[in-house]
Amino acid sequence: xxxxxxxxxxxxxxxSEVAHVLLTxxxxxxxxxxxxxxLKRVLVRDLTKQRSHGIPxxxxxxxxxxxxxxxxxxxxxxxxxxEQPAHEFMQKxxxxxxxxxxxxxxxxxxxxxxxxxxxxxxxxxLRYEASVGSxxxxxxxxQQDLAANEISIVRAIVNGTxxxxxxxxxxxxxxxxxxxxxxQQLGYAESDPTNDxxxxxxxxxxxxxxxxAFHTPVKPSSIYREGITSLQPKDFKxxxxxxxxxxxxxxxxxxxxxxxxxxxxxxxxxxxxxxxxDGVYNAIHVEGDLVGTTVFFGRGAGGSxxxxxxxxxxxxxxxxxxxxxxxxxxxxxxxxxxxxxMDDVVTRYYFRLSVKDQPxxxxxxxxxxxxxxxxxxxxxxKELNAEAQTAIIVIMTHPSVERNVRTxxxxxxxxxxxxxxxxxxxxxx
Amino acid sequence: xxxxxxxxxxxxxxxSEVAHVLLTxxxxxxxxxxxxxxLKRVLVRDLTKQRSHGIPxxxxxxxxxxxxxxxxxxxxxxxxxxEQPAHEFMQKxxxxxxxxxxxxxxxxxxxxxxxxxxxxxxxxxLRYEASVGSxxxxxxxxQQDLAANEISIVRAIVNGTxxxxxxxxxxxxxxxxxxxxxxQQLGYAESDPTNDxxxxxxxxxxxxxxxxAFHTPVKPSSIYREGITSLQPKDFKxxxxxxxxxxxxxxxxxxxxxxxxxxxxxxxxxxxxxxxxDGVYNAIHVEGDLVGTTVFFGRGAGGSxxxxxxxxxxxxxxxxxxxxxxxxxxxxxxxxxxxxxMDDVVTRYYFRLSVKDQPxxxxxxxxxxxxxxxxxxxxxxKELNAEAQTAIIVIMTHPSVERNVRTxxxxxxxxxxxxxxxxxxxxxx
Numbered sequence: 001x002x003x004x005x006x007x008x009x010x011x012x013x014x015x016s017e018v019a020h021v022l023l024t025x026x027x028x029x030x031x032x033x034x035x036x037x038x039l040k041r042v043l044v045r046d047l048t049k050q051r052s053h054g055i056p057x058x059x060x061x062x063x064x065x066x067x068x069x070x071x072x073x074x075x076x077x078x079x080x081x082x083e084q085p086a087h088e089f090m091q092k093x094x095x096x097x098x099x100x101x102x103x104x105x106x107x108x109x110x111x112x113x114x115x116x117x118x119x120x121x122x123x124x125x126l127r128y129e130a131s132v133g134s135x136x137x138x139x140x141x142x143q144q145d146l147a148a149n150e151i152s153i154v155r156a157i158v159n160g161t162x163x164x165x166x167x168x169x170x171x172x173x174x175x176x177x178x179x180x181x182x183x184q185q186l187g188y189a190e191s192d193p194t195n196d197x198x199x200x201x202x203x204x205x206x207x208x209x210x211x212x213a214f215h216t217p218v219k220p221s222s223i224y225r226e227g228i229t230s231l232q233p234k235d236f237k238x239x240x241x242x243x244x245x246x247x248x249x250x251x252x253x254x255x256x257x258x259x260x261x262x263x264x265x266x267x268x269x270x271x272x273x274x275x276x277x278d279g280v281y282n283a284i285h286v287e288g289d290l291v292g293t294t295v296f297f298g299r300g301a302g303g304s305x306x307x308x309x310x311x312x313x314x315x316x317x318x319x320x321x322x323x324x325x326x327x328x329x330x331x332x333x334x335x336x337x338x339x340x341x342m343d344d345v346v347t348r349y350y351f352r353l354s355v356k357d358q359p360x361x362x363x364x365x366x367x368x369x370x371x372x373x374x375x376x377x378x379x380x381x382k383e384l385n386a387e388a389q390t391a392i393i394v395i396m397t398h399p400s401v402e403r404n405v406r407t408x409x410x411x412x413x414x415x416x417x418x419x420x421x422x423x424x425x426x427x428x429x
Numbered sequence: 430x431x432x433x434x435x436x437x438x439x440x441x442x443x444x445s446e447v448a449h450v451l452l453t454x455x456x457x458x459x460x461x462x463x464x465x466x467x468l469k470r471v472l473v474r475d476l477t478k479q480r481s482h483g484i485p486x487x488x489x490x491x492x493x494x495x496x497x498x499x500x501x502x503x504x505x506x507x508x509x510x511x512e513q514p515a516h517e518f519m520q521k522x523x524x525x526x527x528x529x530x531x532x533x534x535x536x537x538x539x540x541x542x543x544x545x546x547x548x549x550x551x552x553x554x555l556r557y558e559a560s561v562g563s564x565x566x567x568x569x570x571x572q573q574d575l576a577a578n579e580i581s582i583v584r585a586i587v588n589g590t591x592x593x594x595x596x597x598x599x600x601x602x603x604x605x606x607x608x609x610x611x612x613q614q615l616g617y618a619e620s621d622p623t624n625d626x627x628x629x630x631x632x633x634x635x636x637x638x639x640x641x642a643f644h645t646p647v648k649p650s651s652i653y654r655e656g657i658t659s660l661q662p663k664d665f666k667x668x669x670x671x672x673x674x675x676x677x678x679x680x681x682x683x684x685x686x687x688x689x690x691x692x693x694x695x696x697x698x699x700x701x702x703x704x705x706x707d708g709v710y711n712a713i714h715v716e717g718d719l720v721g722t723t724v725f726f727g728r729g730a731g732g733s734x735x736x737x738x739x740x741x742x743x744x745x746x747x748x749x750x751x752x753x754x755x756x757x758x759x760x761x762x763x764x765x766x767x768x769x770x771m772d773d774v775v776t777r778y779y780f781r782l783s784v785k786d787q788p789x790x791x792x793x794x795x796x797x798x799x800x801x802x803x804x805x806x807x808x809x810x811k812e813l814n815a816e817a818q819t820a821i822i823v824i825m826t827h828p829s830v831e832r833n834v835r836t837x838x839x840x841x842x843x844x845x846x847x848x849x850x851x852x853x854x855x856x857x858x
Contacts, residue, residue: 017719021577021719025577029577031761031763032576032761034757129574135719135720135721135723136723137566137570137573137574137575137723140569140570140573140574141566141569141570141574144566144569144741144745145558145566145569145570145738145741146566146737146741147461147740147741147744147745148450148454148458148736148737148740148741148744149737273702273705273726276702276705288737290446290450290564290733290734290736290737290740291564291727291728291733291734291737291738292564292727292728292733292734293726293727293728294564294565294566294725294726294727294728295724295725295726295727296723296724296725296726297702297722297723297724297725297726298720298721298722298723298724299720299721299722299723304719304720304721305719305720305721307577307719308575308577308578308717308719308720309574309720311576311577311719312573312574312575312576312577315576315577316573316576320754323754323755323756323757324754324755325749325752325753325754325755326752326753326754327752328463328752332460332461334460
């Protein structure tokens with residue numbers, strides 16, 4: 001039986017799981033693939049470090065070329081993460097005719113198109129299913145099972161850390177800082193959580209999702225991004241009264257000649273599948289013209305779910321090698337659709353204002369909204385503090401242009417009766 | 430550019446959609462596949478029938494061999510449905526070296542293993558993603574993206590007709606007969622709804638799901654089946670009070686040496702994804718040892734979603750042909766795990782009893798349950814009819830053996846104070 005050699009770059013949380021699965025399930029995988037799939041070498045930084053999972057020491061090396069240029073290596077699995085040296089390693093591996101499997105959302109989001117083009121030239125595969133949604137099969141279904149569709153919408157919860165924090169804020173009325181601290185204690189958030197809470201991680205994943213869904217290269221830098229740090233527990237409460245959950249959504253839409261791509265907190269109707277995704281779970285909602293709505297749900301992070309997907313990509317690649325045809329990565333980015341400026345986006349909005357509890361305040365606010373052609377779909381007014389005579393007004397609008405909404409907020413903040421526009425959250429459904 | 434010829438068997442609801450999509454999106458598909466994908470011939474019963482979607486008349490034929498043996502046909506798409514002549518046509522097509530794509534759950538459930546074996550011998554592909562969950566990608570993710578896992582559980586809502594009926598019963602307190610009538614009026618249920626309401630359709634789909642998940646051939650006839658006709662609206666109400674929805678579930682579990690495979694109504698905790706699947710939607714919950722829980726959700730029936738999947742299978746097959754390697758269907762049914770007899774199944778149960786409203790009745794019932802080692806986890810007792818002095822008792826049990834439960838029901842029915850055990854529904858989570 002032919003042997004297909006696998007080289008691993010990185011032996012962290014995911015790398016260790018992948019190595020363990022490849023080593024312990026080898027006989028079963030050989031049967032599935034029709035060739036033996038053998039882990040041949042693993043790049044680590046420190047040979048002396050204690051390893052769990054009993055990876056044989058003789059597989060370890062500190063020399064990248066042992067993996068990238070090893071003549072017995074057919075498939076290179078990149079699990080170092082971050083942009084460099086991961087990107088350089090992948091380039092080298094592909095240039096030397098190795099197939100590559102990766103979980104690296106940053107490199108794929110920033111350089112995926114170039115890497116795929118290089119892989120196509122070299123006749124090797126580049127698979128990256130684990131870069132979005134970790135254990136959830138989504139990129140392969142999007143490219144293969146939904147290939148007949150024109151996709152119009154991709155709407156996703158793709159960051160488990162922020163979804164965990166938002167879930168705690170919603171269910172336990174916790175302030176953001178406390179929910180973050182809990183997430184850090186449980187290992188769901190890093191000590192520097194910037195990438196997650198500012199939506200950077202979600203934007204990488206959205207760049208990949210929108211590129212594949214709309215067949216156009218989408219740069220992460222072109223994606224509008226707003227994090228979760230200014231959300232307050234009371235907005236979860238008012239949102240729930242209005243029939244919505246608050247989620248950090250990664251949203252992609254295609255109108256045919258340009259696309260929307262944005263990451264921000266959003267009010268999501270409680271009866272949708274996404275509103276029901278709690279804790280560290282992820283879900284991706286896809287709408288196609290033939291299939292209608294589909295949703296893919298599962299664990300969006302962690303060594304074990306990620307290894308499930310990385311190993312599956314290894315097995316798929318190995319099967320292609322064993323069957324001996326030409327191998328060509330899927331590279332159907334043959335459109336060039338610009339990302340719509342955020343100012344042009346049309347969506348519904350949730351406003352929360354602190355106002356002086358005096359007659360005529362709602363009339364004044366309504367007039368300003370009306371001046372900018374923003375029409376109100378519902379209002380909640382609550383007395384906040386009887387002594388200070390302040391009240392809270394929550395307004396849901398009909399679809400409005402972002403540009404007009406921004407001007408409106410500035411004008412509202414200038415009204416003497418308005419203390420401040422305390423929250424402005426987009427609505428998505 | 431090479432041309433890959435497609436022949437279609439059947440031009441009903443799904444067939445018309447598939448033909449339309451193949452004809453109108455041909456240029457895009459050629460680009461995706463790297464070869465031109467051309468609909469060459471369509472088998473129909475009646476050449477003179479008026480067709481929607483403007484399928485060119487010269488493509489139509491009433492002679493099966495024009496499709497099955499056409500030298501310009503590479504891929505045969507079977508969309509006739511039912512067992513015969515669909516099965517015979519697929520056999521013939523494969524024997525003649527044609528790749529086959531089908532949406533036929535009955536033929537795949539009953540004869541899939543033999544057809545796949547034949548296809549492997551002939552070096553052709555046999556794809557049937559649309560046979561389960563229609564538009565939802567599930568079989569390919571199960572076989573490809575989750576391939577590294579040991580799957581322990583598949584739990585699914587795979588019949589849109591019954592899920593629609595149950596949703597109406599739950600939300601509108603409708604009796605079964607009225608909900609069925611509504612479903613029929615809307616075209617969601619056929620005039621003879623037997624296949625759906627008795628769980629036959631769901632059992633075909635479960636046979637396919639469990640075969641692939643557990644790598645063992647599972648005959649539909651070995652699957653325990655219980656339909657939805659005896660469910661009553663009050664059970665939905667009591668279930669909701671206890672925190673459950675009632676769904677027709679297709680359940681597969683593997684314990685390593687044998688499997689469970691059963692279709693029946695079940696109480697499903699309200700906070701699970703499956704409980705939230707309403708109307709004609711379908712969802713498949715899969716648990717793997719690496720990935721944890723994943724759920725796939727979407728439209729489970731209809732011409733358009735089914736065509737999404739059938740055309741995707743055509744494109745995947747065409748891409749393999751264009752890449753020129755050996756083609757081999759996935760056929761990893763290399764285990765032989767027997768289906769556990771229903772008597773051995775262990776699960777929780779929901780009992781509803783009509784009893785005489787007299788002292789000691791609950792004590793008597795508890796004693797009978799205790800005699801058979803069935804322990805009670807919760808009880809609701811309600812006065813039903815003060816004049817007739819009858820009450821309703823609803824009991825939820827801890828996990829119990831089906832055999833013991835059946836004996837218990839018989840003994841309970843024999844108690845003078847018990848009018849009848851009016852409902853017995855399994856609990857699944």
